[in-house]
Amino acid sequence: MFRITNFQEIMKGMPRGPFDAIVKKHNANKYTKQFGYWQHAIAMIYGQLSGASSLRELQAGFNGHFAHHYHLGASAIKKSTLADANSQRKEAVFVDVVQWLMQKASRSVRQQSKEWLCLLDSTPIFLRGREFDRWTEESKTRHTQGLKLHVLYDTKAEVPTWQSMTAPNVNDVTKAWDVPLQKGAIYVFDKGYCDYGWWREIDLAEAQFVTRFKCNAGVSIEKELPIEAVDKDIVISDQLVRFKHKHARAKCKLHYERPLRRVTVIREDKATPLVLATNDLTNSARDIAQRYKERWGIELFFKWIKQHLKIKRFLGRSENAVRIQLLTALIAYLLVALHKQTHQLKATLWECLCLIRATLFQCKGLDEHRERKRRQKEEIMKQFQTQLFT
Known part of the structure; x- marks a missing residue:
């Protein structure tokens, strides 16, 4: 009786049909022969899930499970072929696959x-x-040489919903304009994204934002809002403010004219308070402060992928190879998250990845089947022994 492996179960999150549609959209398989984009993706995802640190290790590990290649729609790989694919294949295919999985x-x-x-x-x-x-x-900049990964992270699903890769000298707020804004969403970001015109776009999209004012922000106070008694140990002030000046710079054609809330809260670890800006005029100051506090979630996401996936040691040194490896790391993360959602697993994402990594090519349910057979044999033997001595 055929049983699928855990790797095949994980790959159900990325069906072959939508993947081939994306490849066809970019006409990407035109000049490929046997090693198509699907096998390329399978090999790179295997490398991420197995923790392979080199092309040689990836080749040996994947080819060692040749009996399962047919059901994955793959075949044995060569490290030279994979290296050439990483340096030459279209990055756009993997970008679209990541976006499809995010949605x-x-x-x-x-x-x-x-x-x-x-x-x-x-x-x-x-x-x-x-x-x-x-x-x-x-x-390169004074602090960074390499690439910069921009991410919009959904805290409920614990997955990214948008990503982009740029050079490190590209300002964060420049890429912020590319973020797809959704009605009803709440966007939380730090003061590196201080662009009043972009804040206005969020407001026009009927979404909310929570961020920090810069210390030199020119605002006038319109109203002092009352602070609830239970919040006085955290909230210093809650005010309705409006920007004083219109921005005459050529790059800043949009101006935020509506009132904002300026919420000043105490920071336990620092002497200076935290000055928050938001277009949410209804929720309590404590709720607004809590939303900004949850911004730490994206830092944990970055820490997670850097610690547990292969985005520090690269299988190729060209820009295209690095970008494809980063994109396949995001694909692997999303596939593990989808597996956790689909099977409603209580374990953490790290525990799920550990289990997947240890049993990647193990047949699904095989251990349970063998244990059930063993117990049945034990029951039969007990009954037989009882009959012998009666």
């Missing part, structure tokens, strides 16, 4: 949740040394 992973959770909290931030991917310097030197 799938967040859709069901979003429908069940009343509040949709999205966190926006970026993280540097450090790339320095032989071959990396050829394409990272020109765009």
Whole structure:
């Protein structure tokens, strides 16, 4: 009796049909022969889930399970072929696959949740040394050389919903304009995204935002809002404010004219208070402070993928190879998250990944089947022994 492996079960989250439609959309398989985009994706996802740290290790591990290749729609791989694919294949195919999986992973959770909290931030991917310097030197900054990964993170589904990769010298707020804004969402970001015109776009999209004012923000106080007695140990002030000046700069054609709330809260670990800005005029100051506090969730996401997936040691040193490896790391993360959602597992995402990594090519339910057979044999033997001595 045929039983699918745990790897095949994971890959159900990314069906072959939608994947092939994306490849066809980009006409990407035109010049490929045996090693198509599907097998390329399978190999790279295997590398992420298994924790392979080199092309040689990936090749040996994947080819060692040749009996399962047919059911995955794959065949044995060569490290030279995979290296060439990573350096030459179209990044756009993997970008679209990531976006498709993001929408799938967040859709069901979003429908069940009343509040949709999205966190926006970026993280540097450090790339320095032989071959990396050829394409990272020109765009490096004082602190970072390599790439920058921009992510919009859904706190309920615990998955990213938008991503982009840029050079490190690209300002965060520049990419913020590319974020797809959704009605009813709450966007939380730090003061690195201070662009009043973009804040206005969020407001026009009928969404809310929570961020921080810069210390030199020119605002006038319109009204002092009352602070609830239970919040006085946290909230210093709650005010309705409006910007004093219109921005005459050529780049800033939009101006935020509506009133905002300025909520000043105490920080236990620092002497200076936290000054928050939001277009939410109804919720309590404590709720607004709590939303900004949850911004730490995206930092934990960045820490998670850097610790548990392969985005520090790369299988290729060209820009295209690095980008494809980063995208397949996001695909692997989303597939594990979808597996957790589909099977309603109580374990953490890290525990799920550990179990998947340890039993990647183990047949699904095989251990339970063998244990059931063993117990049946034991019962038969007990009955037989009882008959012998009666």
